Amino acid sequence: MLIHGNKLRSLLWLRYKLFTRSLARGRAGSIAGGIFLALFILIFGGGFALFTFSMYRSTPAPANAEILFLVLTGIYLLWIMLPLLQINTNEGLDLSKLTLFPLTHGEIMLSLIFSTLLDTMTLALVLLLGAVVFGWGTSIPLALLALLAMIVFYIQLVGMSQLVLVLLQSVLQRRRLRDFSVILTVLLASMGYLCQFAIRGFGSTGFSDSLRHGTFSHYLQWLPPGMAAQSIQQATRGNWGASFVWLGVLTVISIVILYLWQVFVQRRLATADEGGSMAKRVRHHHTVSAVAAQERQAPFAGISILPQQVSAVMVKDLKYLWRDPQTKGLLLRSLLPIVFLTVYPMLQNSKGSLFHNPAFDKFYASTIISLSLFSLAYNALANEQQSLATLFLFPLEPKHLLWGKNLTLFLLGMIEVLVVSTVIAAFTQTWNLLVPMLTLGLSAIAIMLAIGNITSIFFPQRPRMAARGLRTTANTSPEQGCLLAVTSLVALVVMLIVLLPAILGVILPFIYGMEAIWAITIPASLLYSATIYVVVTMLVAPRMLDRAPEILAVVSRE
Amino acid sequence: MSTFPEHDSHVSASPVIRPQDLTVSQTHDQEQYAVVTRGLVRNFGHKIAVDHLNLTVRAGEFFGFLGPNGAGKSTTIKMMVGQLRPNEGNVWVSGVDVWRDPLRARALMGVLPEYLNLYERLSGREYITFAGHMYGVPKADIQQRTENLLQVLDLADDADKLIVDYSVGMHKKVALAVAIIHRPQVLFLDEPFEGIDPVSSRVIRTILHDLTQRGTTIFFSSHIMEVVERLCTRVGIINQGVLVAEGTLQELRERASGANKDATLEDIFLNIIGIREENHNLSWLE
Numbered sequence: 001m002l003i004h005g006n007k008l009r010s011l012l013w014l015r016y017k018l019f020t021r022s023l024a025r026g027r028a029g030s031i032a033g034g035i036f037l038a039l040f041i042l043i044f045g046g047g048f049a050l051f052t053f054s055m056y057r058s059t060p061a062p063a064n065a066e067i068l069f070l071v072l073t074g075i076y077l078l079w080i081m082l083p084l085l086q087i088n089t090n091e092g093l094d095l096s097k098l099t100l101f102p103l104t105h106g107e108i109m110l111s112l113i114f115s116t117l118l119d120t121m122t123l124a125l126v127l128l129l130g131a132v133v134f135g136w137g138t139s140i141p142l143a144l145l146a147l148l149a150m151i152v153f154y155i156q157l158v159g160m161s162q163l164v165l166v167l168l169q170s171v172l173q174r175r176r177l178r179d180f181s182v183i184l185t186v187l188l189a190s191m192g193y194l195c196q197f198a199i200r201g202f203g204s205t206g207f208s209d210s211l212r213h214g215t216f217s218h219y220l221q222w223l224p225p226g227m228a229a230q231s232i233q234q235a236t237r238g239n240w241g242a243s244f245v246w247l248g249v250l251t252v253i254s255i256v257i258l259y260l261w262q263v264f265v266q267r268r269l270a271t272a273d274e275g276g277s278m279a280k281r282v283r284h285h286h287t288v289s290a291v292a293a294q295e296r297q298a299p300f301a302g303i304s305i306l307p308q309q310v311s312a313v314m315v316k317d318l319k320y321l322w323r324d325p326q327t328k329g330l331l332l333r334s335l336l337p338i339v340f341l342t343v344y345p346m347l348q349n350s351k352g353s354l355f356h357n358p359a360f361d362k363f364y365a366s367t368i369i370s371l372s373l374f375s376l377a378y379n380a381l382a383n384e385q386q387s388l389a390t391l392f393l394f395p396l397e398p399k400h401l402l403w404g405k406n407l408t409l410f411l412l413g414m415i416e417v418l419v420v421s422t423v424i425a426a427f428t429q430t431w432n433l434l435v436p437m438l439t440l441g442l443s444a445i446a447i448m449l450a451i452g453n454i455t456s457i458f459f460p461q462r463p464r465m466a467a468r469g470l471r472t473t474a475n476t477s478p479e480q481g482c483l484l485a486v487t488s489l490v491a492l493v494v495m496l497i498v499l500l501p502a503i504l505g506v507i508l509p510f511i512y513g514m515e516a517i518w519a520i521t522i523p524a525s526l527l528y529s530a531t532i533y534v535v536v537t538m539l540v541a542p543r544m545l546d547r548a549p550e551i552l553a554v555v556s557r558e
Numbered sequence: 559m560s561t562f563p564e565h566d567s568h569v570s571a572s573p574v575i576r577p578q579d580l581t582v583s584q585t586h587d588q589e590q591y592a593v594v595t596r597g598l599v600r601n602f603g604h605k606i607a608v609d610h611l612n613l614t615v616r617a618g619e620f621f622g623f624l625g626p627n628g629a630g631k632s633t634t635i636k637m638m639v640g641q642l643r644p645n646e647g648n649v650w651v652s653g654v655d656v657w658r659d660p661l662r663a664r665a666l667m668g669v670l671p672e673y674l675n676l677y678e679r680l681s682g683r684e685y686i687t688f689a690g691h692m693y694g695v696p697k698a699d700i701q702q703r704t705e706n707l708l709q710v711l712d713l714a715d716d717a718d719k720l721i722v723d724y725s726v727g728m729h730k731k732v733a734l735a736v737a738i739i740h741r742p743q744v745l746f747l748d749e750p751f752e753g754i755d756p757v758s759s760r761v762i763r764t765i766l767h768d769l770t771q772r773g774t775t776i777f778f779s780s781h782i783m784e785v786v787e788r789l790c791t792r793v794g795i796i797n798q799g800v801l802v803a804e805g806t807l808q809e810l811r812e813r814a815s816g817a818n819k820d821a822t823l824e825d826i827f828l829n830i831i832g833i834r835e836e837n838h839n840l841s842w843l844e
Contacts, residue, residue: 308691308694308697309691309692309694312688312691316677316680316684316688319679319680320677320679320680323679323680323720324679385675386673387675387676387677389641389671389675390671390675390676390677390736391692392640392641393639393640393641393664393669394664394689394692395662395663395664395692395693395694396661396664396692397661548640548641548660549641549642549643550643552642
């Protein structure tokens with residue numbers, strides 16, 4: 001296998017440049033975001049590495065070996081899944097850009113493996129594998145063998161994850177599956193909550209019994225990560241021959257995987273363009289008759305009481321909420337807090353410690369709903385992504401655009417408020433609180449939309465797009481992460497301050513047992529929030545026309 | 559509504575027909591002119607992308623806007639359609655100042671941008687209909703025009719598929735349908751034939767020709783000289799942000815090639831922007 005050092009150096013230089021520029025891109029915000037991400041991974045990965053290291057050393061045998069089997073298998077599965085979920089998109093792995101050059105298979109494979117070392121995510125992986133080496137390397141020969149096993153394991157890990165990605169590429173290129181994976185990614189990003197179930201599972205007695213009896217290794221040893229673990233285990237017991245046999249098998253499998261990877265990648269690249277640009281279509285040479293055309297329902301017939309443009313924008317946004325995976329993911333993610341913060345605790349405490357006494361518990365659910373939609377409202381224009389350029393070509397009154405977009409979210413929010421408030425009222429038998437809860441929810445939505453209109457026009461942020469496939473565009477970057485977080489946090493605080501009079505108007509009469517005052521305070525709260533919305537929207541809408549080029553520049557900036 | 563200002567002295571070229579040659583009364587006859595720019599400037603940092611551009615396109619013309627890569631064509635078009643704010647200067651479309659009265663100007667124009675940013679999660683039919691509503695086309699007309707456009711552009715069979723599943727040519731055709739559904743007075747096309755097959759290209763050419771026959775002004779930027787030569791009634795050439803020539807093909811030919819009546823637009827273009835072949839010899843290839 002011919003490998004030219006100068007070509008390999010050039011490929012590594014390319015990867016280095018792509019990595020550093022994906023972090024910097026010349027803006028302070030993204031550099032700060034990059035450092036923040038690296039620190040997060042360092043702390044998180046480092047913490048987990050330290051934890052596993054201490055488990056290898058302190059847990060009595062064979063439980064420590066079982067942990068090694070589980071950790072390596074977990075890493076293996078995770079690394080196979082991440083590229084499928086669009087995480088770890090690595091431009092260095094983009095073979096479509098390299099096949100133009102006269103590179104040998106060896107050069108390509110080596111460059112691909114080395115290029116993964118410059119991923120931010122790899123940092124966590126290296127820490128975990130380092131913990132294995134240090135955890136089991138109680139002597140120099142053992143440490144060397146563990147290091148060798150981890151290097152082979154790492155190479156196979158990279159090769160296997162890319163092989164799976166390539167093999168599933170044709171399936172993943174189907175739009176529906178692609179869309180599904182985007183939604184899944186967005187949801188998984190906010191599913192830290194699920195970790196508690198995993199932690200509970202690890203803490204159970206059944207799990208610790210399995211560790212003590214070596215149940216897991218019995219099965220896992222036949223998987224590649226198990227082979228790496230078994231190699232280390234055999235060496236630890238002094239069975240060096242068996243250790244090298246396991247390591248040899250692992251190496252052979254790694255070579256086969258690498259070979260298959262580059263074969264399938266090249267085959268895939270050769271056929272990628274055939275189906276990509278123009279799917280074969282069977283032409284039905286029929287003409288759509290005028291009658292049939294008239295009978296076909298106009299997709300933007302809209303709601304007749306609204307201005308034509310408002311209803312068209314609204315219907316378009318509703319369709320997008322359903323069809324666009326990015327938007328749908330955002331919407332679903334916005335629903336998770338509602339489930340976690342309201343429905344789940346309610347079911348956990350059906351006898352009702354949560355919803356019994358404090359007034360806050362009674363009303364916070366309906367306010368939370370409005371916050372859940374904030375991610376869609378505060379960057380409403382930029383969330384149009386590149387299509388915003390098209391939208392700004394239309395002679396569309398800015399207030400009509402805002403109304404159309406706001407009405408969509410208002411509709412969603414209203415449904416959510418209605419459902420959650422009714423469920424809470426039914427579970428806690430507090431039907432007398434239904435109207436106040438609805439009032440608070442609707443007021444919060446109106447003010448959220450008002451604040452969202454300000455931030456959308458004056459502080460637009462380029463939304464991050466998910467991307468995946470053989471042709472990647474950029475490395476995972478923390479672009480705008482910090483700025484985005486700060487802007488949304490400030491907007492959220494402002495929103496809560498502006499909402500305060502409406503909250504007090506609903507909650508104070510309840511706290512002081514003067515529910516009769518609600519006859520005045522509830523309409524007043526609704527009127528207050530509606531006025532805030534109308535005044536703010538009418539004030540900021542005309543500025544949209546002035547700021548259109550600047551908003552577009554933010555959204556379309558590369 | 560603002561009126562066209564007097565020409566300034568920054569025009570470095572000496573085109574055959576120059577805006578500044580027009581008299582004041584002519585320039586104020588706004589209906590005669592579809593697109594007018596005066597002193598249009600756009601900088602990106604220290605780079606001057608468009609440098610005091612004065613351009614006049616008469617109503618009903620098929621105007622070709624040529625220039626090498628990076629000459630400022632797309633920047634100019636973005637400023638003309640209100641998507642990029644000029645550092646200086648004004649743009650009028652059918653007499654309406656694009657930057658002072660953007661909504662009115664947008665209603666008069668249709669735009670086919672170089673990079674299509676379509677709503678890909680709508681079907682072709684839905685998107686064209688949506689555009690009809692956005693332009694305020696009467697509801698009764700939207701459906702009829704949509705079906706008509708889908709038929710003519712050969713999109714009827716795929717009208718209910720999402721745009722994300724369309725080919726490049728189909729994307730262009732949908733974008734063209736959206737740009738013309740409201741019968742614009744002026745149509746801006748930035749590289750409309752880039753990346754599309756000859757069949758789609760023919761369909762689009764035919765539609766554009768029909769549009770000019772019905773009085774629509776077309777402002778057209780392209781690298782494909784044969785298409786420009788075949789379609790355009792007048793041509794402007796921009797280089798390094800400066801309009802270096804403007805006129806009919808014949809006028810440009812006379813200016814650039816003297817008596818050579820057989821000079822193609824490519825010859826004229828290369829002559830005007832001063833490209834000489836001997837500068838591009840790679841002696842080490844021999």
